Amino acid sequence: MSVPSQKGSRSPTRDRQTTLFWLYVAGKTPNSVQAIANLQSICQEYLRDRYKIEVVDMLQEPLRALSEGVLVTPTLVRLSPLPVRKILGDLSDRNAVLHVLGLEESPE
Amino acid sequence: MNRKRIAPQPQGLEKMPTGIDGFDEITGGGLPRNRTSLVIGGPGAGKTVFAMQTLVNGARRWNEPGIFVAFEENSRQIIANAASFGWDLETMEKEGRLFILDAHLSADDIKSGMFDLVGMLASIKAKSDEMGAKRIVFDSIDVLLTFLNDPVTERQEIYRLHEWLAQEGPTGIITIRLAGDNLLLSQHYGFIQFMADCVILLRHYLIERVSLRDLRVVKYRGSKFEENEFPLIIDSKGIDVTSFRSKETKGKVSNERVSSGIERLDTMLNGGFFRGSSVLITGAPGTAKSTLCAAFAEAACRRAEKTIYISFDESADELVRNMSSVNIHLAPHIESGVLYIYSENTESRSSEEHLMRIKKLISEQEPRCLVIDPLSVMIRAGGRISALGVAKELLGLTNANLITTVLSSLVEGGESMVETSGIAISTVTDTWLDLSFVAQGGERNRALSIIKSRGTRHSNQVRELILSDQGVTLTDVYTARGEVLMGSLRWARIRAEALEKELTRAEIERKRIDLELADAETLARMETLKRQLEAQRAELALLIAQQKVQEEAWSVGQKDLGEMRDADKEF
Numbered sequence: 001m002s003v004p005s006q007k008g009s010r011s012p013t014r015d016r017q018t019t020l021f022w023l024y025v026a027g028k029t030p031n032s033v034q035a036i037a038n039l040q041s042i043c044q045e046y047l048r049d050r051y052k053i054e055v056v057d058m059l060q061e062p063l064r065a066l067s068e069g070v071l072v073t074p075t076l077v078r079l080s081p082l083p084v085r086k087i088l089g090d091l092s093d094r095n096a097v098l099h100v101l102g103l104e105e106s107p108e
Numbered sequence: 109m110n111r112k113r114i115a116p117q118p119q120g121l122e123k124m125p126t127g128i129d130g131f132d133e134i135t136g137g138g139l140p141r142n143r144t145s146l147v148i149g150g151p152g153a154g155k156t157v158f159a160m161q162t163l164v165n166g167a168r169r170w171n172e173p174g175i176f177v178a179f180e181e182n183s184r185q186i187i188a189n190a191a192s193f194g195w196d197l198e199t200m201e202k203e204g205r206l207f208i209l210d211a212h213l214s215a216d217d218i219k220s221g222m223f224d225l226v227g228m229l230a231s232i233k234a235k236s237d238e239m240g241a242k243r244i245v246f247d248s249i250d251v252l253l254t255f256l257n258d259p260v261t262e263r264q265e266i267y268r269l270h271e272w273l274a275q276e277g278p279t280g281i282i283t284i285r286l287a288g289d290n291l292l293l294s295q296h297y298g299f300i301q302f303m304a305d306c307v308i309l310l311r312h313y314l315i316e317r318v319s320l321r322d323l324r325v326v327k328y329r330g331s332k333f334e335e336n337e338f339p340l341i342i343d344s345k346g347i348d349v350t351s352f353r354s355k356e357t358k359g360k361v362s363n364e365r366v367s368s369g370i371e372r373l374d375t376m377l378n379g380g381f382f383r384g385s386s387v388l389i390t391g392a393p394g395t396a397k398s399t400l401c402a403a404f405a406e407a408a409c410r411r412a413e414k415t416i417y418i419s420f421d422e423s424a425d426e427l428v429r430n431m432s433s434v435n436i437h438l439a440p441h442i443e444s445g446v447l448y449i450y451s452e453n454t455e456s457r458s459s460e461e462h463l464m465r466i467k468k469l470i471s472e473q474e475p476r477c478l479v480i481d482p483l484s485v486m487i488r489a490g491g492r493i494s495a496l497g498v499a500k501e502l503l504g505l506t507n508a509n510l511i512t513t514v515l516s517s518l519v520e521g522g523e524s525m526v527e528t529s530g531i532a533i534s535t536v537t538d539t540w541l542d543l544s545f546v547a548q549g550g551e552r553n554r555a556l557s558i559i560k561s562r563g564t565r566h567s568n569q570v571r572e573l574i575l576s577d578q579g580v581t582l583t584d585v586y587t588a589r590g591e592v593l594m595g596s597l598r599w600a601r602i603r604a605e606a607l608e609k610e611l612t613r614a615e616i617e618r619k620r621i622d623l624e625l626a627d628a629e630t631l632a633r634m635e636t637l638k639r640q641l642e643a644q645r646a647e648l649a650l651l652i653a654q655q656k657v658q659e660e661a662w663s664v665g666q667k668d669l670g671e672m673r674d675a676d677k678e679f
Binding site: 024025026027029030031032034035038058059062063065066069070071072073074075085086087088089090091092093094096097100 | 211223
């Protein structure tokens with residue numbers, strides 16, 4: 001799974017502008033592949049290089065999701081900036097994603 | 109891992125016990141192992157408890173770890189309430205015998221596009237492998253479906269879940285909540301039902317304000333099962349199912365006699381009740397039904413026979429106190445453990461619930477004698493099973509275990525033909541004693557009669573039952589001129605008769621003495637006369653002797669004189 005952005009670190013970023021995402025997927029199932037593509041597209045359009053995505057493959061790390069309360073795949077969690085936001089699905093409803101992430105007004 | 113593909117053995121597929129006795133009985137061993145079962149029911153029907161209990165029992169009794177996937181918010185609440193069933197889920201989780209996954213899905217979660225359960229199932233699979241889970245519950249799937257909210261996704265994910273269960277091994281239990289009492293499943297549920305190997309329907313409803321639950325196995329692939337509805341209760345230990353199976357009431361027969369606790373009654377019954385038989389005592393309030401019950405119980409305890417006294421009217425303390433006033437002492441037997449008094453004020457329980465409790469008590473205590481005082485409270489409680497059904501079931505059980513059983517039943521005025529009065533029940537009991545009040549001469553007295561007693565030559569006379577601080581006794585009643593007299597009237601009549609007899613006796617005695625006296629007098633007179641006669645005879649004899657002497661004297665004298673005078677012969 002190649003993701004062009006940096007692998008996220010668990011330490012909180014000092015850059016207030018940087019948005020940190022965890023994206024839970026299940027291997028290469030259609031929904032998961034779709035979600036990664038959709039997220040990258042949104043990020044590139046709205047956040048440029050001010051984002052980090054950590055992709056968590058539940059097939060590889062099955063027990064991690066249990067402790068983090070994630071059930072369905074794909075699930076997107078925005079850890080920062082606060083508040084934490086959670087979106088379920090392949091992120092194909094772009095407007096809903098932008099709305100939740102508060103990005104509607106600033107397309108660049 | 110592909111255990112499911114193994115062809116069923118000729119004896120049938122392997123079963124996984126739920127540990128819910130009645131259920132395992134109905135299904136001949138439990139749920140189909142390594143397959144998927146559905147538990148369908150309305151709110152409060154007991155789905156979650158059923159599922160959780162199966163996990164807890166599996167972990168505790170058969171060392172089979174389990175996973176509980178809680179979709180429903182309510183199921184978390186039930187987990188919190190589990191302690192009230194005596195389930196220490198926290199400890200079980202720490203020991204790795206149980207894992208509860210809080211999979212509460214909020215409808216408020218924002219959705220964008222398609223999603224699936226692949227990740228979750230992968231996670232659960234990892235957990236399952238880690239702990240070696242043998243049982244897994246998904247509670248409840250309808251919450252998940254509502255959440256998915258798309259017919260295609262729903263079907264797809266149900267398939268996924270089913271396939272996952274089929275492949276991964278643990279025996280699956282999926283619960284589905286139905287809204288309302290409608291048992292017609294929507295298309296979806298029909299589809300789910302089709303996939304499951306075993307489908308269990310739970311119902312919860314009210315009849316005359318009494319809460320009732322029941323369970324029915326709708327489908328069980330590859331296995332025989334009981335198709336009827338079975339009463340289900342939820343009590344302090346969780347779910348219990350009673351398998352009222354139509355057993356043949358071919359009971360055991362004993363010729364041994366067991367004392368009723370009242371000597372005279374034993375005599376009337378030709379030695380007492382038969383061991384393992386059932387006795388019904390009917391009567392109006394206050395006719396001493398409880399006293400008769402207690403007398404029987406005390407006698408049983410004296411023979412050191414374990415006895416259960418189920419008292420619905422009085423608490424154990426009240427019963428002990430009240431009975432001591434008629435010289436029936438139960439307290440020492442409670443202390444020694446021979447007597448177990450179970451008292452409960454249970455207006456809101458159904459008949460089935462009572463019956464199940466009694467069954468439990470019997471299996472726990474293994475009594476030889478049982479008293480239920482009164483049975484009428486229990487069967488009046490309501491429920492689908494008729495009073496007669498309850499009695500039959502109960503007596504079938506006691507008879508099979510040779511438990512001599514005494515049941516009392518309240519009969520109120522004008523109600524004697526109502527089924528619950530005990531009259532109907534009398535048809536299934538072996539002996540029927542009826543207690544009544546007879547009002548006469550301004551007082552009420554208790555009367556006992558044996559209406560029937562199978563296999564026993566018995567007295568058909570009415571006896572008066574007398575309670576005193578000396579105990580319970582039966583007395584003959586006074587029957588004369590076609591009426592039965594009791595109490596003071598009987599006493600008065602007996603006194604009057606005794607007096608009359610006494611007078612007659614005295615009169616005869618007096619006459620006898622008179623006659624004896626007369627006799628003696630006559631005899632005495634006879635004696636006197638005899639003496640007189642003798643005296644007279646003696647006098648007569650003397651007189652004759654004197655006469656003779658005189659005659660002689662005279663003849664001698666004349667001759668002498670003639671010689672002396674030398675009288676010539678020619679004078």
